[in-house]
Structure formats: C-alpha cells, structure tokens
Amino acid sequence: MHQDLQAALAEHPQVVAISTGHQLYKRPETIDALMALEGLFIYDTIGVLSAEQIVRLRERHTVKVLGRGDLL
DSSP states (O other): OOHHHHHHHHTOOSEEEEOSOOGGGGSHHHHHHHHTSSSOEEEESSOOSOHHHHHHHHTTSEEEETTOTTOO
16 A cells, blocks of 8 residues: 555544545555544545445445435
C-alpha cells in the first residue's frame, strides 16, 4: 500500500472522502486496509469504487457514492 495512504489510515479517521481517480483506491489492499478500520463514513465523490467493493465496505462502514442512483 502507498505510504501516504497507510499513514493517513493509521490516524484512525472517521471519514474517508475519495475525490480523485487514483487507481490506488481500487486496489484490494486498500479495500482490506479500510475493512480493518471500524465505523467509517466513506464518501466516493467520483464513483471510483466498484459495486462489489461498495457491497464489501458496507458490511462494516457507511458508504455513499455521488451520482450512483443505482446504489441505495
């Protein structure tokens, strides 16, 4: 995992906002790192997460995606 992302997640955030399309956010190890945290509010403002990733993250977190009316 990218060192900057690892350092940011080590701070135990309550909110994660994805606002750029970096492929880093789609990587399995990034999703695993988010799943290791508790009770996040994840806000994907550009739709970078796949439907499968969203379903997985919603097992543990609140996930909202801007412009994805198909995801309730």
